[in-house]
Amino acid sequence: MIRMCDLPRYADADMEEIKKMKEAHEVLNQVTYDPTPLHRGYTDKRLKIDVTDNSVSIIDIPQEVKEKFTGGKGYCLRYLWDATNPDTKWNSPENAITMSAGPIAGITQYGGTGKCLVCTISPMTDIPIDSNVGGYFGPFLKFSGFDVIELTGKAKEDVIIVIDGNKGTISIEKAPLEHKDAHILGEELTAMYAEDENDRKNVAVVCSGSAAEHCNLSMLNFTFYDPKRNVVRLKQAGRGGIGRVFADKHIKALVCHFRGVKANLNDVYDIKIINKDGLKFHREVATQDDKQNSMRKSGTAYSIRTLSDYDILPTHNYKYGGTDKVDEMAPEVWREKWLTQGGADGCWYGCSMACAKTADHFLLKTGPYKGHRVCVDGPEYESAAGLGPNCGITDPQVILELNFYCDTYGIDTISYGTMTAFLMECYENGILNKERTGGLELVWGNAEADLEMLHQMARNEGFGKIAALGAHKQKLYFAEQGWGDPAFLNDIAMEQKGLEYSEYGCKESLAQQGGYGLTNKGPQHDEAWLIFMDQVNNQIPTFEDKAEALYYYPMFRTWFGLLGLCKLPWNDIVPADNSLTDEPAKVPEHVDNYLDLYYGVTGTKIDRDDMIRMSERVYNFQRIFNIRLGKGLRKNDAIPYRSQGPVTEEEYLSRQERYDRQLVDLVGYTREEVEKMTLKEKMAATRRHRESEYEKLIDAVYPKRGWTLNGVPTVAHLKELGMDLPELLEIVEPLQDVQP
Amino acid sequence: MKRLEKDESLCIGCRQCEEACSKAFYKVADSAKSCIRITDREDGTHGIAVCTQCGKCAEVCNTGVITADAKGVYRLNKKECAGCLMCVGFCPENVMVQCDDYLEPSKCTACGLCVKACPTGAIRIVEE
Amino acid sequence: MKLNNRPYADWHEGLTIRGVMEHMNFTWPKLVVKVNGQLIWPEDYDKVVLNEDDDLKIHHLLGGG
Numbered sequence: 001m002i003r004m005c006d007l008p009r010y011a012d013a014d015m016e017e018i019k020k021m022k023e024a025h026e027v028l029n030q031v032t033y034d035p036t037p038l039h040r041g042y043t044d045k046r047l048k049i050d051v052t053d054n055s056v057s058i059i060d061i062p063q064e065v066k067e068k069f070t071g072g073k074g075y076c077l078r079y080l081w082d083a084t085n086p087d088t089k090w091n092s093p094e095n096a097i098t099m100s101a102g103p104i105a106g107i108t109q110y111g112g113t114g115k116c117l118v119c120t121i122s123p124m125t126d127i128p129i130d131s132n133v134g135g136y137f138g139p140f141l142k143f144s145g146f147d148v149i150e151l152t153g154k155a156k157e158d159v160i161i162v163i164d165g166n167k168g169t170i171s172i173e174k175a176p177l178e179h180k181d182a183h184i185l186g187e188e189l190t191a192m193y194a195e196d197e198n199d200r201k202n203v204a205v206v207c208s209g210s211a212a213e214h215c216n217l218s219m220l221n222f223t224f225y226d227p228k229r230n231v232v233r234l235k236q237a238g239r240g241g242i243g244r245v246f247a248d249k250h251i252k253a254l255v256c257h258f259r260g261v262k263a264n265l266n267d268v269y270d271i272k273i274i275n276k277d278g279l280k281f282h283r284e285v286a287t288q289d290d291k292q293n294s295m296r297k298s299g300t301a302y303s304i305r306t307l308s309d310y311d312i313l314p315t316h317n318y319k320y321g322g323t324d325k326v327d328e329m330a331p332e333v334w335r336e337k338w339l340t341q342g343g344a345d346g347c348w349y350g351c352s353m354a355c356a357k358t359a360d361h362f363l364l365k366t367g368p369y370k371g372h373r374v375c376v377d378g379p380e381y382e383s384a385a386g387l388g389p390n391c392g393i394t395d396p397q398v399i400l401e402l403n404f405y406c407d408t409y410g411i412d413t414i415s416y417g418t419m420t421a422f423l424m425e426c427y428e429n430g431i432l433n434k435e436r437t438g439g440l441e442l443v444w445g446n447a448e449a450d451l452e453m454l455h456q457m458a459r460n461e462g463f464g465k466i467a468a469l470g471a472h473k474q475k476l477y478f479a480e481q482g483w484g485d486p487a488f489l490n491d492i493a494m495e496q497k498g499l500e501y502s503e504y505g506c507k508e509s510l511a512q513q514g515g516y517g518l519t520n521k522g523p524q525h526d527e528a529w530l531i532f533m534d535q536v537n538n539q540i541p542t543f544e545d546k547a548e549a550l551y552y553y554p555m556f557r558t559w560f561g562l563l564g565l566c567k568l569p570w571n572d573i574v575p576a577d578n579s580l581t582d583e584p585a586k587v588p589e590h591v592d593n594y595l596d597l598y599y600g601v602t603g604t605k606i607d608r609d610d611m612i613r614m615s616e617r618v619y620n621f622q623r624i625f626n627i628r629l630g631k632g633l634r635k636n637d638a639i640p641y642r643s644q645g646p647v648t649e650e651e652y653l654s655r656q657e658r659y660d661r662q663l664v665d666l667v668g669y670t671r672e673e674v675e676k677m678t679l680k681e682k683m684a685a686t687r688r689h690r691e692s693e694y695e696k697l698i699d700a701v702y703p704k705r706g707w708t709l710n711g712v713p714t715v716a717h718l719k720e721l722g723m724d725l726p727e728l729l730e731i732v733e734p735l736q737d738v739q740p
Numbered sequence: 741m742k743r744l745e746k747d748e749s750l751c752i753g754c755r756q757c758e759e760a761c762s763k764a765f766y767k768v769a770d771s772a773k774s775c776i777r778i779t780d781r782e783d784g785t786h787g788i789a790v791c792t793q794c795g796k797c798a799e800v801c802n803t804g805v806i807t808a809d810a811k812g813v814y815r816l817n818k819k820e821c822a823g824c825l826m827c828v829g830f831c832p833e834n835v836m837v838q839c840d841d842y843l844e845p846s847k848c849t850a851c852g853l854c855v856k857a858c859p860t861g862a863i864r865i866v867e868e
Numbered sequence: 869m870k871l872n873n874r875p876y877a878d879w880h881e882g883l884t885i886r887g888v889m890e891h892m893n894f895t896w897p898k899l900v901v902k903v904n905g906q907l908i909w910p911e912d913y914d915k916v917v918l919n920e921d922d923d924l925k926i927h928h929l930l931g932g933g
Contacts, residue, residue, distance in 0.1 A: 108825075263823030263844075264823075271840060279825050279838060281829070286830045342799055344801055349803065
């Protein structure tokens with residue numbers, strides 16, 4: 001076991017080099033300002049920076065915006081809407097990247113309270129994407145006087161933006177010499193803007209990586225400095241290509257320096273409540289985590305093996321739900337062999353859940369940093385599953401290497417994993433071959449080819465250029481080239497709305513098919529994770545039950561993104577007596593904690609219904625934002641058949657007993673009829689059934705959400721929510737009676 | 741290594757130790773603000789919870805503001821402390837103090853004031 | 869016997885909750901178990917013997933946010 005107390009510290013950056021880099025900066029604009037102190041979680045200020053003309057504006061946030069949009073993702077979407085128009089594309093200069101932490105963010109006493117939300121119009125989906133990320137930038141931005149930052153325009157050359165929340169300065173500087181890859185750039189900028197070693201923890205960097213200039217799958221890294229390891233850690237706003245937009249604006253990095261983190265910088269209404277709940281939470285983690293999910297020991301990767309047991313772990317591009325090689329990446333393997341134990345691995349102060357594990361002094365075997373020993377942040381469950389079994393890989397060494405390079409190049413591990421699984425299946429089916437891939441033999445489990453493709457993506461070379469498109473554009477490109485049957489490509493490309501699926505197989509959970517398909521940004525499980533409730537527990541058997549779950553959970557979970565919270569402390573630890581509650585899956589005591597925190601910070605009392613209402617306002621706003629940009633209707637919620645049922649014969653045969661039985665139990669054939677059916681007939685009948693079930697699910701969910709059967713929020717619902725804003729009505733009114 | 745040691749059989753539950761401790765920093769006699777905690781058992785005996793300088797608080801602190809001094813006593817640097825309270829929540833003896841009037845918690849420094857206050861010698865400072 | 873409102877085919881004399889979990893390969897760490905509505909704590913999974921007409925619920929609590 002690798003113990004924190006035995007871990008050698010990482011080396012310091014070369015300060016001579018850092019000095020040279022800093023001297024090469026050319027200040028394009030610098031402004032000074034008086035940082036507005038927080039009051040009850042808000043500064044009510046917005047920082048707008050346009051890198052075309054380097055203008056910096058500080059603008060008041062009106063009370064009405066606060067009431068309707070709360071903060072976090074609500075603010076991000078509101079100001080993204082205002083910056084853009086129906087014709088705005090991801091690379092239009094007016095496309096904005098908005099970041100906001102939300103009113104609870106920045107308290108230090110409770111776990112998971114440092115999240116920043118990031119939105120932009122995505123190069124992958126052409127609609128708004130939202131991503132929720134840890135690291136210190138979000139809270140530091142608040143402490144520096146801003147509830148939200150909005151970046152627009154396009155610089156001519158690479159710039160960095162530096163906010164100093166103590167001095168009250170904002171500076172836009174040409175920065176030609178710094179490296180682009182995040183693990184180096186993060187270190188360079190942290191060393192550059194920290195006054196001394198003790199000050200490094202007060203520097204937060206946002207950057208992408210060298211792939212971002214040409215790769216749609218690019219994300220943003222958010223750093224925090226880890227004083228125990230002496231290394232800059234990387235957390236990711238992963239989904240939807242935000243890094244690509246960042247690089248397209250020629251923003252190399254965003255830096256925020258703030259010294260003096262304390263427990264009450266939010267100037268909260270009642271700190272006693274926050275102290276009490278925070279302490280209760282820490283004690284719960286201290287006593288229960290080892291008995292529950294062991295988040296402190298293995299992070300979210302704890303679930304890999306057990307999800308394989310339940311036929312949920314995506315394997316070979318979601319064909320199967322598990323692999324008998326999963327023991328190679330079991331939780332104890334990560335704990336005993338790879339992940340440093342006993343670290344304080346929270347991505348913001350006060351996160352006792354500490355799931356941000358690292359593999360330390362990890363020796364790289366490929367790529368530009370071959371031979372280097374590095375700190376690998378991760379792997380989180382999604383990264384391990386997507387980079388791993390979904391591509392036929394179970395070797396932790398390979399998964400860590402892929403994870404490291406994805407992070408430092410600025411590539412989203414989820415999209416990369418799912419997309420590579422798709423490419424591998426294409427290769428296995430002859431849709432791709434060595435000639436078409438420039439020699440990459442993308443068969444299941446070929447780690448060498450996988451890593452080489454990743455390096456090519458970063459270098460913008462060879463097949464890496466195709467890989468950089470993402471699965472949606474790849475399938476269109478392959479069809480255009482006449483490579484493979486378009487219908488088959490549509491079935492197996494696990495993407496919807498242009499975004500790759502996250503890493504859960506959901507063939508046996510109709511509710512989760514909706515949990516992925518009926519999302520605003522695309523198939524990410526952060527809105528609803530219903531597989532256990534549905535498939536295993538059988539708690540939501542009817543369409544009505546499933547619809548209720550697909551109303552409640554997405555709204556409940558949206559709330560975390562409005563407030564600047566992480567969802568994991570909600571249910572990756574539960575009170576010891578949670579089983580005694582009437583709805584254990586909702587973790588009622590933790591919901592009450594969140595209501596307390598909201599009251600403690602803002603001074604406004606809310607109940608559980610208010611929580612849902614707050615989310616619904618923003619959720620419907622986002623839906624209409626999608627419609628404004630030409631998506632957001634029922635047809636856009638269609639999902640690939642691979643997520644619903646067996647596409648190929650081998651898939652059907654692998655679970656033949658189950659599928660045959662379902663033809664009798666669910667579809668209405670007799671046993672004798674099923675015995676006489678050919679495999680093709682059984683597959684077709686299964687498909688007809690499953691596809692129609694999904695349509696019935698939509699018919700149940702949309703009205704529950706206050707939408708027409710075409711997926712358009714009704715005027716009446718908007719009025720009820722207080723969201724009958726003219727700009728929204730203008731879009732939905734003409735669509736009220738349009739049939740799907 | 742310097743730390744407190746206890747002999748519960750000698751404790752008479754007078755709580756002079758608690759008072760001495762809470763007065764030392766918080767200037768009030770309040771057992772909730774003491775880094776030594778006396779409990780009464782049903783059989784008439786008393787439990788004493790003291791800081792064993794085990795270092796768990798330092799391990800869970802992600803800011804690294806709790807460090808052992810030359811004598812092995814873990815000390816909290818309040819100036820740099822962000823007040824996250826993880827150390828308080830994870831303390832195996834539950835003897836760190838969190839007080840709503842202050843942004844940072846406090847912990848036993850093995851100063852010995854409680855030992856001086858104890859009339860029976862139930863606690864003592866050991867240096868190994 | 870019913871498991872999560874579905875007929876459970878593999879009931880036998882002396883079947884315990886642990887036996888069901890092993891048979892079903894229920895390896896998830898956070899479970900809420902009820903027999904006929906009565907909560908069963910983990911330390912009793914080996915002890916509670918199930919009757920043929922019992923209504924067993926083994927609810928998995930999700931994680932991951």
